[in-house]
Amino acid sequence: MGTTVNKLLSEKSIKELNRLKGLYPVRKSVVLMVLHVIYDQFGYIQPEALKEAAGIMEIPLIDFHQAASFYTMFPREAVGKYHIQVCRTLSCELRGSQELVAFLKEKLEIDMGGITSDSMFSLTEVECLGSCGTAPMMQINDTYYENLTRARVEQILDDLRSKSGNG
């Protein structure tokens, strides 16, 4: 009835959704791009925000859920503020990705799939990220960190911690 309740989507997200509207000859094509908008704002597919977006796009909610269950890059539950994804496929494993994972577990004091108690970091392993020549590597949110060494990983974690004011 014109009254807005609990709007979760940011102005930036709504602006992007409006840009996407009508961009494709077939409306449903936009589904993945909308999931990216939600992911960019929340770091995961926030269900209430997704509902809002589906309403704005005039696309059935189920279409988004179907896509989100198929495409692995969108977490469906809240992850850490910094979501760490370590590539585990062959070229990275040859350059020590298993040790990188062990090192991260030790530094963050969490297991694979876990979140630190302050919700700052979450850790997961993923398949090939197309960064094989700069292995081992990890992706944190949408940034690639490549040619990793123990010293560099420590530096990255420290930088992210202090960026969040918890340093």
Next chain:
Amino acid sequence: MADFEKILFKNIDFPDQDKIDIYIKNGGYNALRKALDSMSPESVTEEVIKSGLRGRGGAGFPTGRKWTFLPKDSKRPVYLTVNADESEPGTFKDRELIEKDPHLVIEGTLLAAYAIKCGQAYIYIRGEFAFGARQLNKAIEEARAKGFLGKNILGKGVDIEIIVHRGGGAYICGEETALLTSLEGNQGYPRVKPPFPAISGLYSAPTIINNVETLSNIPYIINKGAEKFSAFGTAKSPGTKIFCLSGHINKPGNYELPMGIPLRELLYEYGGGIKDGRNLKAVIPGGSSVPLLTADKVDVRMDFESLAEAGTMLGSAGVIVIDETVCMVRAAYNLARFYQHESCGQCTPCRQGTYWILAILERIERGRGSLKDLDKLLEICENIEGNTICPLGDAATPSVKSTIHHFRDEYEYHITEQKCKVSMGPRFE
């Protein structure tokens, strides 16, 4: 070292090459201007056919010939889809082109769209390449502002739009029909061919799908002519190729070299040899989906025909270097895990086959395998191959079969001794 001219990486490390003014200063958009000024779409296609350019995504199909498969005078719009869903393990060439020289990708896309009379092109980029997507979108806006893209390009009455579409982290969407299904907003399941995309592709309209590296060759071909292009490489695999070196090599990275360069030269002269002075054990020459070559085969030439003769494939030219300390059972397990994870599950042989391959390899890895498992693995591979809609199933078997074929002793050792025959040791510094 090979004597040739770089086509793709000529300006890759030029400062600010991703900005349109620098791209133009380095000769950029001259090919588009030339084509719109003096060439018909048909003559652009003709030039690409003459060049002998073959698709760089893995299959190696002649690019110009692919374009001629479109129906003449289609009443439906024709679409161009650029495959930037680079996900084949060991491959990272398109990413470098996109991130560092995005206008080259855009100019190649515009030329291809002009040739096939397409007004709407899509670049389907894998979701994780967020920076690449930003680079492409920035390039598109710069090109639009200069009149190279959009309505009435360069005042010649040609309209071409490009949309950058981001994927969601599914290897399967690099398969061309899955890519189209995904671009339509669905779960990325491959489709049965025929009909081929050229007849019924995106939105059931005629569609051409080309790889990023493939299209990045087109500006050179139009600028310098087909003959100049085909002067490099071999008769059947003309031009240059970006070889992606990864694994146990001193200087990993992308190397643009003429097709047909000996693998030995690539590894030892360009790649600086095997890391830490160890001995070479095996090379996977064309991305994780092709059979490996053992160390004694490094004199093979890196082109479509020579690698086929050697029993493997050029594929995406993702060259994964494996040294003597690697347990080949573990390597096979690693890739089996990848294919099991990425199988879309549509076809039973692939869904079940990749599952059982992984389960058996895991069992052997844990020291609970039996010698009968080796024949069982080969039998599963046979039951997958040729029995699926798309090539993912066929891509999952070469790593299993070629490791068993060449390193059966390591499997047997694993099974009888319940441990690896060799151990890689710490590699993370």
